[in-house]
Amino acid sequence: xxxxTQPNSMESNEEEPVHLPCNHSTISGTDYIHWYRQxxxxxxxYVIHGLTSNVNxxxxxLAIAEDRKSSTLxxxxxxxxDAAVYYCILRHTLGGNQFYFGTGTSLTVIx
Amino acid sequence: DTGVSQDxxxxxxxxxxxxxxxxxxxxxxxxxxxxxxxxxQGPEFLTYFQNEAQLEKSRLLSDRFxxxxxxxxFSTLEIQRTEQGDSAMYLCASSGRGQEAFFGQGTRxxxx
Numbered sequence: 001x002x003x004x005t006q007p008n009s010m011e012s013n014e015e016e017p018v019h020l021p022c023n024h025s026t027i028s029g030t031d032y033i034h035w036y037r038q039x040x041x042x043x044x045x046y047v048i049h050g051l052t053s054n055v056n057x058x059x060x061x062l063a064i065a066e067d068r069k070s071s072t073l074x075x076x077x078x079x080x081x082d083a084a085v086y087y088c089i090l091r092h093t094l095g096g097n098q099f100y101f102g103t104g105t106s107l108t109v110i111x
Numbered sequence: 112d113t114g115v116s117q118d119x120x121x122x123x124x125x126x127x128x129x130x131x132x133x134x135x136x137x138x139x140x141x142x143x144x145x146x147x148x149x150x151x152q153g154p155e156f157l158t159y160f161q162n163e164a165q166l167e168k169s170r171l172l173s174d175r176f177x178x179x180x181x182x183x184x185f186s187t188l189e190i191q192r193t194e195q196g197d198s199a200m201y202l203c204a205s206s207g208r209g210q211e212a213f214f215g216q217g218t219r220x221x222x223x
Contacts, residue, residue, distance in 0.1 A: 043217050099204075103152060
């Protein structure tokens, strides 16, 4: 299974942008890059996903490297409610559709 | 639709007892997933259904675990002869035609 590597933890000041990196050097051509986040005592929540091009939605932006071996989740203005564990996941679309989570990045937002 | 619903939210059981959890996915979502999560770890994949067919099972799913999805709607996860190592949060997720999956709040199992 293609694996992702993320820093264990990061800190950000409130109202500043946050860039959460993810390495996925063994990604295959049919793997989508997904980001989910998990607040304490809740199930994971979808944030954004992409295949090759950069993506924007109301929650965040996803920047994907040209060789697809890394990506960055961008939160444009961190709020206290963004404090969570962020998971970068590769989703196989051939032979199954399951998500394989790593240990994620725990984001602390400092007021 | 209020999202993925899991029942119960919490379960305390004695070692050796059987437990069953239920997951109601979002209506018309044909894909359903079960995950297990222990403290400080990311969710671990257990099994995946497309409609009523169980298409994949993780090696983590020992013979004491069984999951069903009759009629392709709700799903149940049963653990027989529970062990203390089964204590975890059990998460259910569903997805439809889109890429994103929607997770429930989970069932927290404590085996004493």
